[in-house]
Amino acid sequence: TGLITLDPGFVNTGACRSDITYIDGDAGILRYRGYPIEELAKNSTFVETSYLLMYGELPNQQQLATFTDQIQRHTMLHEDLKKFFDGFPKDAHPMPVLSSAVSALSTFYQSALDPFDEPNVDLSSVRLLAKVPTIAAYAYKNSIGQPFLYPDNNLGLVENFLRLTFGLPAENYEIDPDVAKALDMLLILHADHEQNCSTSTVRMVGSAQANLFASISAGINALFGPLHGGANAAVLTMLEGIRDNEGNADEFVKKVKNKEPGVRLMGFGHRVYKNYDPRAAIVRDTARGIIEKLGGGDEMLDIAMKLEEYALHDDYFVERKLYPNVDFYTGLIYQAMGFPTEMFTVLFAIGRLPGWIAHWREMIDDPDTRIGRPRQVYTGPTERSYVSMDQR
Numbered sequence: 001t002g003l004i005t006l007d008p009g010f011v012n013t014g015a016c017r018s019d020i021t022y023i024d025g026d027a028g029i030l031r032y033r034g035y036p037i038e039e040l041a042k043n044s045t046f047v048e049t050s051y052l053l054m055y056g057e058l059p060n061q062q063q064l065a066t067f068t069d070q071i072q073r074h075t076m077l078h079e080d081l082k083k084f085f086d087g088f089p090k091d092a093h094p095m096p097v098l099s100s101a102v103s104a105l106s107t108f109y110q111s112a113l114d115p116f117d118e119p120n121v122d123l124s125s126v127r128l129l130a131k132v133p134t135i136a137a138y139a140y141k142n143s144i145g146q147p148f149l150y151p152d153n154n155l156g157l158v159e160n161f162l163r164l165t166f167g168l169p170a171e172n173y174e175i176d177p178d179v180a181k182a183l184d185m186l187l188i189l190h191a192d193h194e195q196n197c198s199t200s201t202v203r204m205v206g207s208a209q210a211n212l213f214a215s216i217s218a219g220i221n222a223l224f225g226p227l228h229g230g231a232n233a234a235v236l237t238m239l240e241g242i243r244d245n246e247g248n249a250d251e252f253v254k255k256v257k258n259k260e261p262g263v264r265l266m267g268f269g270h271r272v273y274k275n276y277d278p279r280a281a282i283v284r285d286t287a288r289g290i291i292e293k294l295g296g297g298d299e300m301l302d303i304a305m306k307l308e309e310y311a312l313h314d315d316y317f318v319e320r321k322l323y324p325n326v327d328f329y330t331g332l333i334y335q336a337m338g339f340p341t342e343m344f345t346v347l348f349a350i351g352r353l354p355g356w357i358a359h360w361r362e363m364i365d366d367p368d369t370r371i372g373r374p375r376q377v378y379t380g381p382t383e384r385s386y387v388s389m390d391q392r
């Protein structure tokens with residue numbers, strides 16, 4: 001064990017080569033396949049960006065049309081999978097419901113699970129991109145006791161998801177194009193982030209040659225953690241706490257600085273970005289517009305901005321290079337769109353899905369891939385003899 005380097009949290013350990021996403025944490029740069037996140041957020045769509053991440057190039061018109069069509073055709077869930085939702089408690093959090101349903105997909109498509117069969121991997125990828133939004137919407141519908149709607153295959157991915165989430169069978173749900181566009185853009189911002197915790201999980205599980213559904217299900221569970229995807233919901237809970245305390249952020253920040261167990265300024269800090277998170281800059285610029293359009297939420301936005309301003313000038317945060325991350329403002333936008341807090345991390349999962357798929361595929365195709373198997377530095381007792389019960 002003398003040769004083993006201890007690196008908790010893999011801060012300095014590269015586990016793979018990757019062509020997908022480039023991050024320069026000091027310069028605040030994020031690029032998917034070489035394209036700056038700012039340009040993709042402005043000009044691309046989530047479906048197009050998913051194609052880019054998975055296949056390495058922006059699709060031409062024909063490729064995009066085929067990809068879009070395939071996704072639209074696979075949005076429905078098997079009727080038996082829909083029964084699955086009845087088995088969960090009504091107040092079940094939608095994240096474990098989502099991961100369970102995604103795991104169950106490998107029971108519905110057993111003949112298409114070979115990780116080395118490329119056409120089947122293509123099909124599984126499309127099935128995931130198409131069905132995860134449907135599963136997510138059904139998890140929500142189930143939690144509020146409303147009936148499931150069938151997907152409308154004339155609608156785009158985001159529009160379909162909005163209708164499945166907020167529509168009712170007897171009503172004609174009107175999609176607000178500004179909301180659809182803003183949500184699409186937020187999904188692009190979340191689509192990949194190289195070797196983050198959930199993506200590393202997907203790669204690790206996949207390195208054992210577990211199938212794509214099983215690997216993605218594991219990634220969803222990793223994302224559920226409050227330090228990762230759960231942060232967007234935690235930010236809102238934090239802001240609500242401050243609002244209910246007469247908008248007094250000082251007391252909260254004091255607790256953060258005193259490092260009270262479990263108290264952090266949620267939505268702040270990042271393992272890689274030590275200057276600013278370029279995704280946060282984009283979200284910050286768009287937050288006010290969409291929140292004002294949808295009405296409400298201004299008070300919370302003001303608290304968030306005050307908190308940000310404060311932290312950016314406070315020694316504790318400056319010394320540790322803690323800046324707002326992508327999740328600092330997204331929750332406020334999701335809330336203004338009408339999503340309950342429990343759905344925030346689900347939205348992150350829908351967004352991160354193409355990144356997980358792209359990494360899993362890259363990992364499977366890479367001849368250098370070996371099963372993920374970190375070592376350890378053993379710190380337990382040296383050899384000792386078994387002690388019989390009457391001697392303990």
Ligand code: CMC
Nearest residue numbers: 227228229231256264265266267268269270271320325327
């Ligand atoms: N509030 C207060 N102190 C913090 C925070 C925070 N949000 N983040 C880090 N610190 C402190 C930490 O206590 C430590 O201080 P010290 O050196 O005195 O012990 C120092 O900063 C370094 O922190 P760390 O925990 O070693 O950093 P990390 O790279 O292991 O963790 C992080 C990164 C994102 C988990 C962490 O910054 C954090 O918990 N942030 C809040 C949760 C959050 O917003 N997560 C979303 C991340 S972005 C979306 C995603 O990828 O999921």
